[in-house]
Amino acid sequence: MLQSSHHEDPSLAGLVWTKTGISVERCYQCGKCSAGCPAASEMDLTPSVVLRHLQTRDADSEKKVLSSYSIWLCLACQTCIARCPMEVDLPKVMDVLRIESLHRHLVHPKAKDIVSFHTSFINTIKRFGRLWEIGLIGEYKVRTGHFLQDVAVAPVMFLKGKLSLVPELHRKFVRKIFAAKERA
């Protein structure tokens, strides 16, 4: 309905439209996304409330969304979009909101661990080209200070042959990708 007016829409809803072509106006607040979301009980704003805030285009509401814990708790399980009668692609909206929340330094304090995990994961890929579990968890522990986490699981994983102590080096497969990313 408001799709054409998104053209020069400086709001967060406008950003979502520019990045994804998703119009948050399509949401009529039936709440099916919030009812089916596996993480909703942990969220400060349920998924349908996130969409409602975006619809208002009010600066305070937008700040509330970008500094919410919810946007980091979305597991991208795609249950919401599967059930949405208007097919609003909420997982894609959440990706835009997370990236914008990082840009504007509005990450919720409780979400710092989750951001640290994602950052450690990407750094591991940048270093080795593939996932190396010990590298990922090591960096995550340094970033978060959760040094004692999973000290019981790791030795069992190792004994079961699920953990390698040294990484395979495949950095050259992704070097160009990360070089281009840093130029951008």
Next chain:
Amino acid sequence: MKIGLYPGCSMDGSSREYQESLRAIAPKISLELEDVKEWNCCGASSAHAIDHALSLALPAKILAQAEAQQMKELAVPCAACYNRLASTKVELAEDEAMRMKVAKMVDLPYTGATSVKNILDVLTPLLTPEVVKTFPATFPHKVVCYYGCLLVRPKSVMHHTRMEDPMEMDELMKRIGATPLEWSMKTECCGASFSITRTDIVGTLGMNILEDATMRGAEAIIVACPMCHSNLDMRRTEIEKVSGKKYSIPILYITQAIGLALGCSPQQLGLQRHFVPAKIEAKLKVQQTTPAAAAVS
């Protein structure tokens, strides 16, 4: 049938047994796998959460590499990798500007010519009733099939018509002699990448899945995703902490269940790598005189 293979990082590490069991059954079902060379990580659930272009460039590089090897089809057994590769193909087909941007990052020609297949796409046409008839054993157990999120959703990518009640894995289990039970958790989320950051959420979601499976009388949960497997198997202690109950139900990769019916040893299928012991056996068929059965045994 010859097909490309993108194993992905998990299958070299925490879900090593998924790869072992796939490679153990492949020659027995006329499946020839050619590995993608120089493959990299697909970006998993982290790249798309914090960097959009990167989340497309990593899978595009893999697809470009498969194209360079002239692969028409690429098997991606990890449901999470499969979802990333399939989603990237759709987005790059729809967004010309993004395709140009990603092409520059990848620095290998990408046209989208290679189609990606999940494990069910690969196995279903191979395991026809005629082929399964020649298997030396059956897998006569009550099971629940756990598809998780990423094999069936979103619709815009997977075009699945039964997003909350898929049947492909149930059908395959039926063919090898199992009894797939109806249950409520087929496509509920396991907590995915919160395994490290919010283990308590994985505990609660895992509990819901194990509780329903146990209540229905299932002897095993069959999965096709390394993340689903590790959350239900390696995170069993955390699940039991939330629930206050013990669960003994084992989690088997679909390739392990099929491998048992094919007469592979538990060792060949990597069953000893599970945290939760999988004491579940195939049943040898009564000696048949057909030449086909003799050939397999």
